[in-house]
Amino acid sequence: MIASTLPDLVGRYRECAVLDELLVAVRAGESRVRVFRGEAGIGKSVLLEYAVARATHLTVTRAQGVEADMELPYASLHQLCAPFLNQVDALPGPQRDALRVAFGMAAGDPPDRFLVGLAVLTLLTRASENRPVLVVVDDAQWLDQVSLQTLEFVARRLLAEAVAMVFAVRDPEGGDALTDLPETRIGGLDAASAAQLLEATVSGRLDRQVRDRFVAEMHGNPLALLEFSRGRTAAELAYGLDSSASAHAQGTVSSRLERDFAERLGSLPQSTRTLLLIAAAEPVGDAGLLMRAAASLDITADVTPARTAGLIDFRGFLRFRHPLVRSAVYHQAGVEERRKVHRALAAATDPELDPDRRAWHAAQAASGPDEDVAAGLERAADRARQRGGIAAEAVLLERAAQVTPDAWLRGRRAVAAAEAHFSAASPDRATEQATLAELCPLDCLDLARLARLRARILFARSRSDEAAPLLLEAAAQFTAAGSPLARETYLEAISATIFAGRVHGPTGARAAAAAARASGAPPSGSKAADLLLDGVAAILTEGYEAGLTALRGALDLLAQEELRTREATMRWLLLVPVALEAFIHYAWDLHAWDTLATRAVRLARDIGALGALPPALIYAGGVHIHYGDFAEAARMIDEADAIAAATGHAPHKYASLVLAAWRGDAEAASHIVDSARASAVQRGEVSLLGAMGYIQGVLFNGLARYDEALVASRSAIDHDGFNFTGLALVEHIEAATRCGRLDQARTSLARLLDLTRATDSGWAAGAAARSRALLAEGDEADGLYSTAIEEFGRGGVAVEVARTHLLYGEWLRRNRRRALARDHLRVAHDMFDGMRADAFAERARRELTATGEHVRTRVAPSAGALTPQESQIASLAADGMTNARIGAELFISPHTVEWHLRKVYTKLGINSRRALPDALAGAPGADGRERRGGGPRRDRPKGSPRPAGTSGPR
Secondary structure, rough: OOOHHHHHHHHHHHHHHHHHHHHHHHHHOOEEEEEEEEEOOOOOHHHHHHHHHHHHOOOEEEOOOOOOOOOOOOOHHHHHHHHHHHHHHOOOHHHHHHHHHOOOOOOOOOOOOHHHHHHHHHHHHHHHHOOOEEEEEHHHHHOHHHHHHHOOOOOHOOOOOOOEEEEEEEEEOOOOOOOOEEEEOOOOOOOHHHHHHHHHHOOOOOOHHHHHHHHHHHHOHHHHHHHOOOOOEEHHHHHHHHHHHHHHOOHHHHHHHHHHHHHHOOOOOOHHHHHHHHHHOOOOOOOOHHHHHHHHHOOOOOOOOHHHHOOOOOOOOOOEOHHHHHHHHHHHHHHHHHHHHHHHHHHHHHOOOHHHHHHHHHHHHHOOOHHHHHHHHHHHHHHHHHOOOHHHHHHHHHHHHOOOOOOHHHHHHHHHHHHHHHHHHHHHHHHHHHHHHHHHHOOHHHHHHHHHHHHHHHHOOOOOOOOHHHHHHHHHHHHHOOHHHHHHHHHHHHHHHHHHOOOOOOOOOOHHHHHHOOOOOOOOHHHHHHHHHHHHHHHHHOHHHHHHHHHHHHHHHHOOOOOOOHHHHHHHHHHHHHHHHHHHOOOOOOOHHHHHHHHHHHHHHHHHHOEEEEEEEEEEHHHHHOOOOHOOOOHHHHHHHHHHHHHOOOOOHHHHHHHHHOOOOHHHHHHHHHHHHHHHHHHHHHHHHHHHHHHHHHHHHOOHHHHHHHHHHHHHHHOOOOOOOOHHHHHHHHHHHHHOOEEEEEEHHHHHOOOOOOOOHHHHHHHHHHHHOOOOOOHHHHHHHHHHHHHHHHHHHHHHHHHHHHHHHHHHHHHOOOHHHHHHHHHHHHHHHHOOOOOHHHHHHHHHHHHHOOOOOOOOOOOOOOHHHHHHHHHHHHHHOHHHHHHHHHOOHHHHHHHHHHHHHHOOOOOOOOHHHHHHHEEOOHHHOOOOOOOOOOOOOOOOOOOOOOOOOO
């Protein structure tokens, strides 16, 4: 370890060891991420320099955050990627286009920032093929927001690339930045190390008592020790310590350091101070721009006094020795002096090459309202939006509103700023701008926008039914203004009530639907959206029979509608969950569920919409659960969770809970239920409570704990919700008949028949027939069970086919028809065992044993079973996809794909892709079961058949 020979690294053996290990790993082809956190001056930057100095035979790229009011989208990321931009054209098409638009190299639809992140990941991966790459980011808390979010995404997706990322984050300013990544917290030096550092920088022998007092005063902060002792002799420290301490004792170490730097500025010539102020106000570090601004102010570019004072380094360009120096320079200047400098920078900035920075400097130079400045900022905001920089758009619009002289225009820009802040996940700042807008005169359209925004903020914070009235008010205002946003907002209001979990009442879904139908709102411009609103509103107000026709028409349009822009695709992705809930719970249409969920996954992948992909995967996973393909469902759920984690979103617990229930995993389900119920209560998502009742009904019926299933499913039925009532009725009828509560079962059956009568759905017909069979006797029951098997098979609902064989077999055994019972129970057991629906399989096994048949015990899962992601990658590779294509599909790098494939080859005992199809046919999956008929199914062409598992006796 050579760190001890470097004065600035005294006492940092642990931190240097972390960096040494990181560099060894990346040279060996492994990826590493490390975040160093600590207060200003604690030594983070020095550690980054240590890493760079030791990074021999590595490609190093860097970015530096700068404390500034402006957020140019992707500015820091552009700086970081500059060494690799000659490789942009080699990226996969969607990634290439996204990165070019984000960096202002091309025009196009605003890119999804996660797709930009994938492009950066691919770019770094390609660069690492020649030499390992070290990414160094200092003062990460001051990066523009979208750059920071993108780099966080890249850090979370690194796995098998020779790429290391090292960040420095200042506390407390960066408390929310880069959380949950591997980190090292840096505190002050211990007393011995601090004393050693101080003595090494002071000329002459330092009195021990003086040294110890000084060390205690600086709390072991290396920069404070170095800066406050700079140029002082031991005697000066000894005799001047008390006055120094009294001058600097107040405030944090960083504030004391900043005051010390400001004091040094006072001794500099005015021209040097102005030059430093120009550099502090312009974070780009463009020497030409600095000189042009200085010339316009008749400033001679003499930095020698500042360098002598230890405030800057000059290595071909001006560089502040520490961010606190920049902060001190800027904040100690007077307001008028700062405006003068910003005015000079605006004049010196090229209006064609960098119009956004020019607009920002002009805004900072403005001493009062100025429409020209405001209009320039508004244009810059539009450019930021086009590049995907929503946070920057919000900041620019906010400043534009501040300097707008006309009250009406100010209000309009404040509304736009509020909407942009909300889209950038800053609801508090959105609320501030909305409040400002309300103080201005607004037309009816802007008032409607403001009302909808208020409702959206409320809904984002709590899924309670308080948002629906505000959305209905906004929709009525849009209608009065003749805006096409009216119908969209009505649909949003209905969706809000559905999440809130109420159908009836003044704030329920039915009231929202009635208001929508009576509104006379103009067409939205999307026929699919209009038909969907008509269908859902009719279901809620007249009964689901009345809404099915419109719903069917919406399905065809939603499945086939041409989406020509990214914005149109995003609107479709936001619309489709409402459609899915209606098709699942009222049309009982598994085919529609499959069609829309499959398209949602494909569209989200195609445009790189990682925010929309996890819920799409969850819906698609639900399809596979009902198809009985639990392994594929688990793969989709795992992918959704991985992407949600990488993008900083909360995981979607619903699908995991449904899967755990069908598998009969009571312990896993219990943990998820408790967490989901707490979340539902906290956020006001009462609809989740209804879902819990249905899911626990499945779980407890599978486990033959019928009393608990009865209570759980009853709670879902009693819940006044839009969803899950029909499915909960099915569970309640089975539990009630098993508990001897036949009156309850008959009441639920009557309601179920009302909910299934109008739809020509095998799922609905099967549910009705089987539920009737549970309350029937003799030939009637016999015929109804057979009908249920046929209908569920027609609907493709394999889990219900298997379950009907089980219930039919149980009924036959109780009626002493053992031979036929054995046939149906064997089919049920084989199907459930193949799915890994363990509780239902165990029920079937017990019943088979009761008929006198011996059931073979399942073989324990193989230790070499493929994980869900390995299985998915292997399947795609077996289908002929390249590593690059697989990486683009799954939002990982090609290196990670290859890393997983090597593990797959080892587990399967093969050594090439050519052997994958045959090997996968008999390979154990993540659940230890053998794959029948090859790898997992991918997106199935519309209308292709599903094996329904309907074979068996009649």
